[in-house]
Amino acid sequence: MTVTLADVAARAQVSPATVSRVLNGNYPVAASTRERVLRAVDELDYVLNGPASALAAATSDLVGILVHDIADPFFGIMASAIQAEIGGTGGRAGGERLAVVCNTGGLPERELTYLTLLQRQRAAAVVLTGGAVENAPHAAAVATKLRKLAEAGTRVVLCGRPPVVDTPAIALAFDNRGGARQLTEHLLGLGHRRLGYIAGPEERTTTRHRLEGHRAALAAQGIEDDPRRTVHGRYDRRSGYEATLELLRRDPSLTAVVAANDSVALGACAALRESGLRVPDDVSVAGFDDLPFSVDAVPSLTTVRLPLAEAGARAGRIAMGREEAPPGGMATVRGELMVRGSSGVPRR
């Protein structure tokens, strides 16, 4: 019924082994033979059987990409960049490798489940994007899983995620702490002294690092860290909206709001506007990530640009073994402060 490699071999009058060799192009084959085989493939409209091939070769053309939420451009941009690099030449059987995108929702169990599923598929590589959940048992479970994947020959790369100790995983970590610190320093430099901070979910490395950077900047100025000026939420607009209302309730004299990311910052802007406050005249707002829409906000958002596409591309190349891993198995990717319209000197 379905055409197999043996059919192609018969038609081209060669052995199955030879067909396999021309298809994989990883072995010398006479040009004339190759041509004959290729013609047979064409005439028969043959399509290689991926699972069979993966079984025999003990590795597949699949690359797993774990993201918290693919609908969020933060992850979409990285996924897109990774995907662009893993395709193309190289790889077995005709080049292209397929990206398996897994939405974990940031949930530990789902992360582990997907990792197991990818292990089951004998994925050629796995790239984990975004911050990690900070929870000892889970972190240990992930580390164990990554180790097993690596043992089975799967390359493991972390993109925008801190290194995992005792693991062969290559890490490209974002300098969230440094970026956040710079951002808050910018606001302090403008003269702000009463700043609210909308943090991401607790128990997440990204959340913690950004918050630490913010506090470090405050501390350097000798500003006391009032816990009432920090609110935790999710990494979305809605959360920013609600958190801002709460911060305003706690202290109506705030002159700046620093958000966990750009989406949150947009929510903050909306809440301020609806509270009758102007941005930045009454209250300055700052985001993080510099997603594409941030420059279009009115006023445009002051934020920290993270080179998501570049980092993703690099992660993809490393995952494919097309770029050397950084020394020590880890590299820090810095952000860049983007000063724009949403931040200004405090009123009075």
Place this chain on the structure above:
Amino acid sequence: MTVTLADVAARAQVSPATVSRVLNGNYPVAASTRERVLRAVDELDYVLNGPASALAAATSDLVGILVHDIADPFFGIMASAIQAEIGGTGGRAGGERLAVVCNTGGLPERELTYLTLLQRQRAAAVVLTGGAVENAPHAAAVATKLRKLAEAGTRVVLCGRPPVVDTPAIALAFDNRGGARQLTEHLLGLGHRRLGYIAGPEERTTTRHRLEGHRAALAAQGIEDDPRRTVHGRYDRRSGYEATLELLRRDPSLTAVVAANDSVALGACAALRESGLRVPDDVSVAGFDDLPFSVDAVPSLTTVRLPLAEAGARAGRIAMGREEAPPGGMATVRGELMVRGSSGVPRR
């Protein structure tokens, strides 16, 4: 070296077949036996070999999702919804199915390549999202490919894409024409008579349908369709920015700009603003899709909301055979006009 199903069988003192049965849960097995097997799986830390399983069963747990650009929330939202539906219960070997997201960049060749790759993987289903390229040879090639996939047992679903004739593909098409017409009617109702239109790339169904809807509304009002009022571009912000400048150059007296989608509309707003024109006081702007950021723009965008997540979820369910296909193998998904701040009565 690696643990196989046979090892588990030996340890649990049952046959390999029995182990397979408890793992797939698709066959009656005595509770005590199942427990013994599960314990062995656990003790041995066994992970099923996906390729081997797919080879033997002649079907895999992979579901392909073709998108133009995963970094674009329009596709990210659909992909996310599809993915949420294909996971979970059902499926062979423990439930979860994996989403293989393929970025086609809207390029015909890549679309075909990915379809072949998915065919190679014996994907359980394939969902094609977004508009199709209108090009006879390519359309025919895609139709042929879809037919072959279906013959091989792969379920094919189109989400936000018009039906493909002579194909078993189930289609969930967006009513782009109707939505665009409503949108332009809204503007005409406000009194606008000189409207510019920024269309998407040529040779795309989405582009054509939206443009047709726009023109139908114009025609119904007896407004002549001046070709100089239409500019083609890409579906991104940059394109909207440039196209708006061009439209303004051609006719500085425009009172409204209708954009191919929200991103383009945002670019249009930026161009107008920089040209010293206020939105909507001087020029009204309208988008399409109602992506999450659109409500946050200032002014918020008048647009047509497409139920992307709902459509994606439905497509995912149909792809999994968990929801009946619509009668005739196709359904039209309507958009909803969202009148917001970016549209108003024309000046004077």
Place this chain on the structure above:
DNA sequence: CTGTTAGCGCTTTCAG
């Protein structure tokens, strides 16, 4: 409810 028996379609030594 469980075991036996064939493969699924390909890759890869090992010879030649």
Place this chain on the structure above:
DNA sequence: CTGAAAGCGCTAACAG
């Protein structure tokens, strides 16, 4: 440079 042969690890009849 090419062929022969031995599996890769699992599933699915078919018996029992």
